[in-house]
Amino acid sequence: MAEDKITLIITRQDSPDSPSYQETYKINYRKNMNIISALMETQSNPYNADGERRPPVNWESNCLEEVCGACSMVINGEPRQACSTLVDKLEQPIHIAPMSTFPVVRDLVVDRSRMFDSLKKVKAWIPIDGTYDLGPGPRMPEKKRQWAYELSKCMTCGVCLEACPNVNSKSDFIGPAPLSQVRLFNAHPTGEMHKSERLNALMEDGGIQGCGNSQNCVQVCPKGIPLTTSIAALNRDTNIQSFKNFFGSDNNY
């Protein structure tokens, strides 16, 4: 087994503006490899399949247990996390490319800033600061907490944006992930107090109306988040909010 080699075909790019190219590596196989450990072989032995010495492949990774979202890349055509993708379960040769929805920084490193900007835009947090001690917030039923926990698993990995046909350079749609976060924070008993602010943010340009119901997001989400259920529920909420805005309402908070 020691001489076993596996082939990686990696889409590389030297800088944000330079053209991309493919580079093939033959790396030593070990049992139970994941894509991260396969990529690490290109660092310890930085020679491509033609025997040329090359700068090692760049990629991002942190947690190595599919909770941080940093190592998302397109592996054999499927956007997923490199850490939880096992070499033994893949067809050879293995094609690895950066996600196409995001600007490439270098090789497999992409800039997911747009997702973090979207989270700011939709106010995906709960304001708890005041000029005095506001005391403990309202309690949350345990069943609801368990349900909300599923939504909180989102790691901003970008896989749903990569699969969404309406997230692209021609459209300003912010994508499924930040939408579902609005549902999470609007479901929180304290977060609910600022519900309309988040809903109004969702109705701005690039907001929830950009969803075309292709429902790819819910199919590809590595955390199994019910994204399309969130979007449909928020469709209802934003529609009601828009009626409140237009006709006026006694409880428009």
Add this chain to the structure above:
Amino acid sequence: MENRDFFYRRLHSLLGVVPIGIFLVQHLIVNHFAVYGPESFNKAAHFMESLPFRYALELFVIFLPILFHAVLGVYIVFVAKNNVRRYGFFRNWMFYLQRITGIITLIFIVWHVWQTRVQIGLGNVELDYSLMEDILASPVMFWFYVLGVVSTTFHFANGLWSFLVSWGIVVSPRSQKIATYATLLVFLAVTYIGIRALFAFV
């Protein structure tokens, strides 16, 4: 106005069902009188033709809503980057077909309106059974009409599904699945009515 894009997209979704969807079903049901013979069709067509406020009805129930739906619809088609080859999920195919049938339907409607309503308005032809009989006598035209009708009914039925989602009427995965089957039945029923009427003219 604030949130113009949101408003236009929701209006687009609403107009597809009310009034355009209702008009479509009404139109195909009236066409279906052709199955009972030329006289029956002529009587029904004459009734529709002599409705009070006809021009206002045509303008506000048919032309303007379709015009808005078409213009924004073409834009929506343009901003999508279809990816059914990579993500061959059922709903993604429906998303893709919705855009394809939208374009086919637009071409068909422009042709159909030119051939019938515009020519009637110019006084070149009269609205009766023989008008459609002549048009559909050409096999090319007949199959173009079949394609146009099926494309329109698909676009309507699948659009009804996304209307239910976009307006937050069906939310849970189960309700969305039931809506899929319900709109499939709508597609089959409306297509049957439309196609059967076409065959009555040949």
